[in-house]
Amino acid sequence: MDLSDRVVLVTGGSRGIGRASALKLAGLGARVAVNYNQNEEAAAEVVAAATASGTDAIMVRGDVSTREGAEAAVKATVERWNRLDILVNNAGITRDQLIMRLSEDDWDAVLDTNLKGAYLCSKLASRQMLRARWGRIINISSVVGQMGNAGQSNYAAAKAGLLGLTKSLAREFASKNITANAIAPGWIETDIVSGLSDDARKFVLGQIPLGRYGEPDDVAGAVAFLASDAAAYITGQTLNVDGGMVMA
Numbered sequence: 001m002d003l004s005d006r007v008v009l010v011t012g013g014s015r016g017i018g019r020a021s022a023l024k025l026a027g028l029g030a031r032v033a034v035n036y037n038q039n040e041e042a043a044a045e046v047v048a049a050a051t052a053s054g055t056d057a058i059m060v061r062g063d064v065s066t067r068e069g070a071e072a073a074v075k076a077t078v079e080r081w082n083r084l085d086i087l088v089n090n091a092g093i094t095r096d097q098l099i100m101r102l103s104e105d106d107w108d109a110v111l112d113t114n115l116k117g118a119y120l121c122s123k124l125a126s127r128q129m130l131r132a133r134w135g136r137i138i139n140i141s142s143v144v145g146q147m148g149n150a151g152q153s154n155y156a157a158a159k160a161g162l163l164g165l166t167k168s169l170a171r172e173f174a175s176k177n178i179t180a181n182a183i184a185p186g187w188i189e190t191d192i193v194s195g196l197s198d199d200a201r202k203f204v205l206g207q208i209p210l211g212r213y214g215e216p217d218d219v220a221g222a223v224a225f226l227a228s229d230a231a232a233y234i235t236g237q238t239l240n241v242d243g244g245m246v247m248a
C-alpha cells in the first residue's frame, strides 16, 4: 500500500487507536495532520514520530465536538497542503452510567464528541474531497454500537449513529469517487479500557474468540487498508476488528 500522494486528518490522533493510525498512514507515505483536544505533549510525540518516518506532519488542536474545533482541524490541514484526501473520524470519549443515573451532560458530551464531531468533520472535509474527486472517510465506531452494552447507552447510541452516518455518506458520495466506511473495534488496549477491573477484564476475555485484547495496531491496519486503493470498491461497510466478538 502506497499513500505517498495523500493528505490525512486523524481526529484524536494523539493517543491510542488514532495515534497508531496516524503513524501507520505516515509509514505508508501520507502527510498527516494529528488532531487532539487536550494532550499537546502526546500529539507532539506523534508528529515527531511521523516526521522521523520521512513524511510531513502537523498537529492541530481542536475540540471536534464544536464547529470551531472541527473547522480549526480541517482548516489547518488544508492550509498546510491545499488538500484533504482521507479523514479518519476517530476522536471519542466514554461517560459510562446506567440510564437511570445518566445525566444529560454525559449524554450530550458523548454524542457530541463521537457522533456530531464526525458529522462536522465529514461535512467540512468532503468539500476538499469533492474538489479532488477522490476521498476516503473512515469512521471509528465500536462493537458496542452493534451489540449495545449495559451502562453505555450514550456511547452505543453514538456508535450506532456513526454506522448510519457512514452508509448515508457512502450513498451521497459514491458517484464522486469518495468512499465512506466504518470500523468496529472490539476491546483494544488503550487508555479508554485501562479502568477495567481484573474481574471485568477476565469476563471480557471470555467473549473474544481469538483469546486476546486487540492492539491499536490491529485497528490501524484496517484503517490503512480502507484508505488505500486496494479498498476502492468498498463503501458503506463496517469492518469489525474485534477478535471475532461479532460475526454477522
Ligand SMILES: NC(=O)c1ccc[n+]([C@@H]2O[C@H](COP(=O)([O-])OP(=O)(O)OC[C@H]3O[C@@H](n4cnc5c(N)ncnc54)[C@H](OP(=O)(O)O)[C@@H]3O)[C@@H](O)[C@H]2O)c1
Pocket: 011, 012, 013, 014, 015, 016, 017, 018, 035, 036, 037, 038, 039, 040, 042, 062, 063, 064, 065, 090, 091, 092, 093, 113, 114, 140, 141, 142, 143, 184, 185, 186, 187, 188, 189, 190, 191, 192, 193
Ligand atoms: N479502545 C477500545 O477498546 C475501543 C473500542 C471500540 C471503539 N473505540 C473507539 O476508538 C476511538 C479511539 O479510542 P481509543 O481507545 O484510542 O481512546 P483514547 O486512547 O482515550 O484516545 C482518545 C483520543 O481522542 C481524542 N479526543 C477526545 N475527545 C476529543 C475531542 N473532543 N476533540 C478532539 N479529540 C478528542 C483524545 O485527544 P486528547 O488526548 O488530546 O484529549 C485522544 O487522542 C474512539 O472513537 C473510541 O470510541 C475504542
